[in-house]
Amino acid sequence: MKTLIHEIGIIDKLGNKHPVTFKKGLNVVTGKSSTGKSALIEIFDYCFGSGENTIPKGVITESAAIYYVALCVNEQDMVIARDPNISTKAFFRCVELFNSDDIVRAYFNSNYFRPLSEFKKHLKDFFIDIDDVDESLVARSHRRSNSKAATPSIRSFSSFMLQHQNLVANKHALFYRFDQKEKRDQVIEHTKSFLDLVNQNYFHLLQEEERLSADVKRLERQKETNKRTAENYKEKVDPVLSQLYALMGLKEEPLSLQKVLRHPQEAKDQLDDIIVPERINHNSDAITQYYNQLKLERTKKIVELRKLQRQAGSIKKHIKEEERFVDNVKKFSSPTPVQICTSVCPFCHTEKETLRESAEKLQNAIIKVSGNLAQARPMKAKFQSSLLDVKRQIEVFDKKLTALNQQITEMEKTEKKLAEQKSVYESVLMQKAKLFVLLDTLNMADDLDLEKQLKALKKQLKNIDNDLKQYDVKKGLENASSKVNEYMAEIGQNFEFEESYTPIHLHFSFATFDLYHLTPNNQKIYLRSMGSGANWLYCHVTLFLALHRYFAELNDKCAIPSILFFDQPTQVYFPNFNRDNAETFDEQKKVETGQRLNTERPVDEDIKAVENLFSQLSIYCNELEKNNGFSPQIIVTDHADNLTLSNAVMFDSLVNGNRWRTRGLINPIPENDKN
Numbered sequence: 251m252k253t254l255i256h257e258i259g260i261i262d263k264l265g266n267k268h269p270v271t272f273k274k275g276l277n278v279v280t281g282k283s284s285t286g287k288s289a290l291i292e293i294f295d296y297c298f299g300s301g302e303n304t305i306p307k308g309v310i311t312e313s314a315a316i317y318y319v320a321l322c323v324n325e326q327d328m329v330i331a332r333d334p335n336i337s338t339k340a341f342f343r344c345v346e347l348f349n350s351d352d353i354v355r356a357y358f359n360s361n362y363f364r365p366l367s368e369f370k371k372h373l374k375d376f377f378i379d380i381d382d383v384d385e386s387l388v389a390r391s392h393r394r395s396n397s398k399a400a401t402p403s404i405r406s407f408s409s410f411m412l413q414h415q416n417l418v419a420n421k422h423a424l425f426y427r428f429d430q431k432e433k434r435d436q437v438i439e440h441t442k443s444f445l446d447l448v449n450q451n452y453f454h455l456l457q458e459e460e461r462l463s464a465d466v467k468r469l470e471r472q473k474e475t476n477k478r479t480a481e482n483y484k485e486k487v488d489p490v491l492s493q494l495y496a497l498m499g500l501k502e503e504p505l506s507l508q509k510v511l512r513h514p515q516e517a518k519d520q521l522d523d524i525i526v527p528e529r530i531n532h533n534s535d536a537i538t539q540y541y542n543q544l545k546l547e548r549t550k551k552i553v554e555l556r557k558l559q560r561q562a563g564s565i566k567k568h569i570k571e572e573e574r575f576v577d578n579v580k581k582f583s584s585p586t587p588v589q590i591c592t593s594v595c596p597f598c599h600t601e602k603e604t605l606r607e608s609a610e611k612l613q614n615a616i617i618k619v620s621g622n623l624a625q626a627r628p629m630k631a632k633f634q635s636s637l638l639d640v641k642r643q644i645e646v647f648d649k650k651l652t653a654l655n656q657q658i659t660e661m662e663k664t665e666k667k668l669a670e671q672k673s674v675y676e677s678v679l680m681q682k683a684k685l686f687v688l689l690d691t692l693n694m695a696d697d698l699d700l701e702k703q704l705k706a707l708k709k710q711l712k713n714i715d716n717d718l719k720q721y722d723v724k725k726g727l728e729n730a731s732s733k734v735n736e737y738m739a740e741i742g743q744n745f746e747f748e749e750s751y752t753p754i755h756l757h758f759s760f761a762t763f764d765l766y767h768l769t770p771n772n773q774k775i776y777l778r779s780m781g782s783g784a785n786w787l788y789c790h791v792t793l794f795l796a797l798h799r800y801f802a803e804l805n806d807k808c809a810i811p812s813i814l815f816f817d818q819p820t821q822v823y824f825p826n827f828n829r830d831n832a833e834t835f836d837e838q839k840k841v842e843t844g845q846r847l848n849t850e851r852p853v854d855e856d857i858k859a860v861e862n863l864f865s866q867l868s869i870y871c872n873e874l875e876k877n878n879g880f881s882p883q884i885i886v887t888d889h890a891d892n893l894t895l896s897n898a899v900m901f902d903s904l905v906n907g908n909r910w911r912t913r914g915l916i917n918p919i920p921e922n923d924k925n
Contacts, residue, residue, distance in 0.1 A: 251377050253811035254322045254883055256348050258290055261316035264920050265355040270908055275871040276884045278864070278901070280891045281910025282830045282838070286310055287887035288415055289915055291815045293317045295412060297330045299340065299370040299404050313916050316341075316358050320348050323376045324806065330373065331358055340369035374404050378809040380443055381631040385456040388464075402440040402809070409437045410797060410810050415817040419787040421778050424765055438763055445760075446807035447726040450631040452718070454638055459714045466707050473700045487511065489657045490688055492540060494681040497674065498525070499534025514689040525682050527675050541661050548654040555647040558640055565637045572630055727760040730800065734758050737796035744866045745788040746859050751780065758793060765793055783822035784859070791819065791863070795870055798882040802874050812882040819863065820890050823856040833911055835891035857893075865896040868904065872897070 259269035270279065270290060279287050292305040297319040305311055311334065318331035318341070327348040331341035343362045345352075364372070384390045384399045393399075409425040417423060428434040442448050488507055495503060504524050510517040735757050742754040755768045766774040767789075777789050794814060801808040824842060832838035843853045867884055875881040891909065893901045 251806065251809055251811050252322075252324050252880055253813050255294070255813060255885070256320040256322060256327070257350055257353070258293055258319050259317075259353065260293070260310065260314045260916065261318070261353075261355050261358070262313040262916065262920055263315045265315075266920070267353060268916050269350060269353070270915065271350070271906070272883065272885060273906060274883055275875060275881050276864075276868050276904050277886070277906065277908070278904040279885070279887045279908040279910070280835070280889065280905055281914070282832060282889065284308070285910040285913070286915030287910065288817050290885070290887055291412055291414060291817050294319055294815065295408060297332050297340070298408060299366065299373065300408075301337075301366065303332075303334060303337065305334075309914070309916050309919055313920055315355070318353065318358070320350070320353070322348070323811070326376065328376075329353070329357075330369075333358070333363070336363065338366055339363040340366050342369055342372060370404055374402065377404065377407070377811065378402050378443060379631045380450050380453075382450065382635050383440075383443065383453050385453060386460055387457050388460065400436055402443045403436070405433075406437045406440045406444070407810055409433075410794075410801075411813050411815060413790060413794065413814070413816050413819075415821065418790050418816055418819050419783050419822045420790075421780065421786045424777065424790065424793065425763065428763075434763075438761075441760055442723050442727065444809045445726070445730055446804065446809070447723050447730075448721055450634055452721045454634065455714050455718050455721075459711065459718070462707050462711050462714070466704060466711065469700050469704050469707070473704070485653070486688060487685070489653075490681065490685045493537075493657070493661060494525070494678065494685055496537040496540040497678050497681055498529060499531030499536050500529070501534065501536060504529075510689075518686055518689060521682065521685075525678060530674055530678065532674060537661075541658070544654060544658050544661070548651065548658065551647055551651050551654065555644065555651060558644045558647065562637060562640045562644065565633050565640065569630055569633045569637070572633065724761075731758060731760050733800050733803075734760075734793075734796045737799045738792050741795050741799075741866070741870070742788065742792040744862070745792065746784065746862065747788055748782055748785055751775075751785060754788075754792070756789065756792060758796075765789060787819055787822050791816070791867075795867075799870075799874060802878045802880065802882060805878070812880065814882050814884045816884065816886045816888075818888050819886065820860045820888050823860055824889065830889050835889065835911075838889065860890050861893045861895060864890070864893055864901070864904075865899075868895055868899045869897050872899075 254274055255272050257269050257271050259267060261267055279290060281287055286306075286309075289305050289310050296303055296305060297317055305314075305317070314334060316331055316333055318329055320327070320329045322328075327345045329341070329343045329345065329348070333339070333341070341358055341363050343357075380402055382398055383401050390398060405427070409427050412426045414426060417426060423429065425434070425437070427437070487510060491507060491510060505517060505520055738756040738758065739754075742756055745754075747754045751767055756765060757768050757774075758765050764776070766776045767780065768774060777786060780786065780789070798812065798814055801810050802812060830838045832841060839853055839857070846853065864886070867886065871881040871884060891901070891905070891911075895901060
């Protein structure tokens with residue numbers, strides 16, 4: 251997803267703003283130790299929904315009242331922020347066009363703060379529209395409170411965007427947050443959604459496939475055993491038996507349904523003694539009461555069914571309206587400035603400002619409306635989920651109504667025959683015969699019904715299987731891994747890997763997120779088994795550049811933001827720079843030279859390696875901008891400065907004023923913090 255950070259900044263407790271601005275492509279923030287360079291990646295992570303505030307303690311945390319990030323997501327500008335004193339909420343505000351001058355303390359109005367969980371869901375909707383990722387409704391039912399599986403989150407994005415100081419050259423870990431198995435598994439699982447290999451419809455199809463498959467298996471087991479449960483017997487025998495008793499005018503059941511179901515053949519003998527002319531109560535209204543009861547129950551079911559049908563129609567209408575709305579919003583453009591003339595009285599030549607004031611109010615209102623329209627996020631996935639639930643309920647009510655209608659129709663036929671035959675006993679005998687046939691041939695009838703149901707279910711399953719064929723997730727992940735491996739081969743050859751790993755042949759899998767070097771004799775050497783910090787650094791850089799190149803090619807199909815942070819990648823060459831207090835980088839190089847022994851690698855050689863690293867980052871961004879129309883925004887925070895790049899790009903243009911040798915992120919430092 252095309253994403254660009256305009257600004258990362260702090261509003262201190264005195265109301266002063268401390269911004270750091272960025273541009274597209276490669277950005278470098280350079281400076282000495284303890285100036286707040288590493289805090290930038292932590293501020294971004296915190297504003298991007300992290301539940302933990304890991305911003306380094308010191309002047310920054312003591313001074314800060316608000317941390318904020320201004321960014322653009324697919325041409326939509328927005329500002330996200332956190333108040334360190336309110337850890338459970340986050341700030342979100344869409345703007346038509348970001349202007350740094352607007353960012354003041356009063357900008358962060360409390361009305362724009364929302365609960366952190368709601369904030370993350372709302373921000374996620376700008377990147378991906380998926381509401382339900384459960385592949386199994388059975389698995390969902392086994393979870394506590396029948397909750398849905400974790401949907402793709404903006405927190406999963408951070409694993410692809412952030413390479414912290416302790417991670418960028420780590421041999422034991424590649425991705426941020428992967429030290430927690432649950433978060434690691436979520437990122438791997440959500441990646442297929444991030445890469446547009448699946449969408450909301452895919453998960454709904456899997457749910458329906460599971461549900462229908464379970465029904466098929468259940469019906470096939472019933473067919474094989476030819477046994478019916480007590481509930482199935484009750485559904486068939488109960489209405490016939492109840493109608494029989496009602497025809498005889500019996501207020502109480504002489505033989506209960508449970509006894510009939512337990513011993514159907516014995517029940518037939520007992521019913522022969524019960525169903526005799528002498529037991530018929532001609533004055534009873536039992537048949538009328540039973541008929542009215544059925545009609546009342548049918549009316550209730552119809553009311554409930556109509557309500558569900560209206561609900562389904564309303565949801566379908568909302569889906570169509572949302573599609574139309576999204577199309578219209580894309581066509582919508584903000585009003586261009588209009589020249590308004592002042593009205594002048596022809597007699598006294600007095601100028602009237604009323605027209606101008608009205609025009610300005612109208613323009614402000616249009617801008618506000620356009621801003622609200624821009625903030626509207628797609629709801630299609632949520633509507634689709636709701637529609638599916640309603641359809642399932644309608645299906646249940648349809649079955650219940652069908653059964654009730656059959657009972658009522660049979661009673662009306664009986665009444666008609668009674669009027670023609672003028673004999674209640676004949677109607678009773680006919681109902682008795684129907685009951686006895688049902689008890690004798692119930693299994694045969696069930697088999698025929700099962701066959702019909704199985705045929706319909708298998709037809710639905712076949713249609714679902716055909717729809718699922720367009721989602722070949724395994725092949726899609728394999729193709730994605732193959733592309734990334736291809737790009738790593740191109741990118742890796744430009745870095746100074748040790749001779750034993752040259753030419754570098756890195757392999758990565760989206761299925762496992764493992765990375766290894768494949769030797770000419772097909773031996774896999776994983777990152778943890780490689781020697782040298784430089785090898786670890788280049789593995790990290792090569793992999794993440796290849797990933798973001800692949801994401802850039804996917805363009806809007808990829809949900810992952812096109813942002814990449816590298817925090818202090820040159821530490822493998824200058825480990826002593828964590829005590830860098832020099833006024834210039836050249837002075838620190840002299841200090842480093844004096845600290846090294848004669849047996850160690852010369853500083854100049856390390857400088858060449860560092861210059862190559864930044865050169866390759868610059869070349870990478872320029873080539874992707876040329877080929878794809880946009881480049882991932884890479885932000886590097888480091889001590890290195892005044893480098894000479896091989897592609898003739900001036901290093902100072904990459905720093906763009908973010909050089910912190912005589913200042914820090916907080917500049918100037920408030921007087922109370924100095925003390």
